[in-house]
Amino acid sequence: MQDYRLTDKNIIGKPALIVGVAGLALSMIGYFMDPKQFFYSYLVAYVFWTTLALGGLFFTLLHHLTGAEWSTVLRRISESVMVSFPILAVLFIPVALGMHDLYHWTHTDVVVNDKILSAKAPYLNVTFFIIRTAAYFAIWSLLSWRLHKLSLEQDSNPSPELRKKFRKISAPGMLLFAVTITFAGFDWLMSLDPHWYSTIFGVYVFGGSLLAIYSFLIIFGLMLRKRNILQDTITVEHYHDLGKFLFAFTIFWGYIGFSQYFLIWYANIPEETIWYLYRWEGSWSIITMIIVLGHFLVPFILLMPRANKRNLKFLNFMAVWIFVMHWIDIYWLVIPNLHQQGFQLSWMDLTLTLGIGGLFMYWFWRKLSANALVAINDPSLEISINFTNN
Amino acid sequence: MKKTQYMIAEFENPAELLKAAEKIRDAGYKKFDCHSPFPIHGMDDAMGMKRSPLGWIVGLVAVVAVTAGVVLQWWTSSVAYPIVIAGKPFFSYQAYGPVAFAIMVLTSAFVSLFGMLALNKLPQFYHRLFDSDRFGKVTDDGFLISVEADDPQFDVKKTEDLLKQVGGKNVEIIG
């Protein structure tokens, strides 16, 4: 029996750490040059990687709840993605420090003179915001830590009881996940424009995080495959399935995004349409069109044929494409609040995304390479490896 | 019209049918069919069949239908009968989504069903095979292979031997 352990553990670890530290260090210079831009760029990068971790958590919860067999070989990877929450919690500190620059509702003088904002003050105030964020991270960390720990336990001690335990955690975990990701979306992103509101916004953020994790699993799995790691374990059948999910969730994301836009467009209430107006102002319309076409239409058409999902080179390209599109989507949610006249890329957008991403990947790799790459004692591992799509 | 003759043989279960199909395919037969109460996994390959073209047909129709749906709405509300409603532009493409989509699905669904029937040459209420008393079993629990006499490989004696050799029982000629 294979033990599925890495022989060369340095593929990602160190380079990622170097990129991470260098990216963040470079960005520090940016902070002194233009703190406002720094914080906005930071938020984009931060939310981008956090949605990936949330996607990992969701993938794992879903796997346990459905008792799915095909995804067993991918479980350890998604588990290693989600255990990054403690790191992300620490990385939240700059957001907390930059709240005054990011969130208009922290300006007490403005709130006092604004009837609507003062009505929201019981919810939108710094203390409660920090408490809520702490609660999200506590819940996410605890859930992912428990599931990861049990999973490692299974590696050494295959007890049939574990399956029940996984599910016992996952069921309430899923409910908590739904509530927390929704409110995190409201807090971190929606309240950037504190007058604006949309009930579907949490679902929209959730849709994006699904695309993040499924494209990440494809990209990362194929990267391992290139190095002849797990090439017989994660087969073309699994990629085909991941491709189907990528396709399905592209539609889901498009459906949610369209529902929001469509209802606001139709009802035409100024308080709501302003949000889209900002995103249609000047050169922002280009980014909006890129999202409509690139985030939905192109992957929708290209991922439809069966052959494309089984062509690993092509699938890899599409996964990278969607991963990038997800970043643009977050950028589009955040930055119009800063540059209202038109979009303006900053070098910090890049360095911070790489910086946080580097640390994220470093941590992810550390967790992944310390153990077997798949859940070796999962009773359905065999079935999962031999899974076919017919 | 010339009436085609058929030779049929019965098999015990899906596995035998599948194996027999492979052998008949390897013997070079083209005009034969494997009848079963439900579709059998892997039979398409065993019989050496190409993939059905229905997907491409429906896909093409879907593209045409969705275009037609948009054109219909554009023409009626911007050209033939332009009326300002709720202050919205005549060509409100956002609002055209639901109807264009419905037209696309409706048309594609019709083409899926009727395209399938056309490819299967159905309805065909009478078929030579129905003359056999044994043939009725294929919709219950029977597994049959039918070979057309039109097949260039067909030879009463040789085909019968082949069918028996691959495990066929109750070999019978119809017509």
Next chain:
Amino acid sequence: MSVASNQLVEQETPLISGDQTFASVTEKISSIAEAKTPKMWYVAIGISASIMFFFLFLIGYLVWEGIGIWGLNIPVGWGWAIVNFVFWVGIGHAGTLISAILFLFRQKWRTSINRFAEAMTLFAVICALIFPGIHVGRIWMAYYMFPLPNQMSMWPNFRSPLLWDVFAVGTYFTVSLLFWYTGLIPDLASMRDRAKTKIRRYVLGFFSLGWRGGNRQWQHYELAYLLLAGLSTPLVLSVHSVVSTDFATSVIPGWHTTIFPPYFVAGAIFSGFAMVNTLAIIARKIYGLEDFITIKHLEKMNIIMLVTGSMVGYAYSCEFFIAWYSGNEYETFTFLNRAFGPYAWAYWTMVSCNVIVPQLFWFKKVRTSVPIMFVMALLVNVGMWFERFVIVVSSLSRDFLPANWDYYSPTWVDVGMFIGSFGLFFTLFLIFLRFVPMIAMAEVKAVLPQADPHFYHGNGHLDTAANTVAVKEGGKA
């Protein structure tokens, strides 16, 4: 819906119990439709048909008198009729979910229930279509809803959600019918080939189109089935989304909220599964189909109800929170009014039945107890009707101007028509149970363990060791 496959892994029991063979499946299912009509059936259809005729009478009365005989007033211009419309369309969704979405997700357990769930869809959509149809008042002008050239050179308003409804629900009905019929073809052929009388043979022969069960036919057939499933999946999501836009594109507080489309879809599936469960429990009891519709099947449906019920609860909470968070006083008022105003009784009925009741399905005991789930499914049906009532009536009765407020109550005609629609639904359903194979025979056979060629040992004979291998389900989320 993916949570539906909960507990797949431990499931070592087969999907279909009672050691069925291919022949016993045909025999069991076909014989129900072939046997002499049971007396109980006459009694049942006698009752439901009388209710249906009462419904038809009320429709005639309505057409004659106009919709003034309903309890509508200003500002409540939409009352029970629209509530019933949304209620019935929603019920239909479970059928399509089972036949299409679960098919794409390779959930083999669906084969036992898809046929009659789809039938339920068709009949529910018929009931649904009637209500907006008669609501137009001058029903003889209904053709204006279609883009037909006419002497006044007028065209429908394609920017109106009500017109989208016509297209969406009309398409939904037609596509469901095509899908249902596609599934029926091989089964009708099975019944044709065992028909004893000439007339049966001709009728069944006609409808089964000369199906021969050859693999050259199955190949196209399977692809057509897959395509129809692939088309129905986005369709079913779009239908209730379009229905939700009837409300959500407006500016009425409590109607205009962006979460409406997915929330309506979740609610529709929720209510639909409640109805499927109710019908399945009755049918399996009466016709002795416990081997085909096992406790496992019912349990899975209960899990889907738990999942979708939780989604509905999520949407309620989201709406409530954002109503406050928006700082919009009309929104805030509407939601407080729902919870504590004159329709509070309806609101709390809705919350209890839709959010609290399904949470009991967390317990395995509850999920697997037939009497308890039967009661719970009924409660969910009640709750989902009230949900639509709350949305339609509470928002309209108290909108922006207090001077315009009014309380709405239904008249006897409203009530009679709602009950009457059940008469129509059950009449159609009873006819279906009597004449059509109510379980998809060919599909059930295909998921029996012996349908898989790998089940047999190398030499093509039954392998006794393999005999004990349990059926594994698709196992994909």
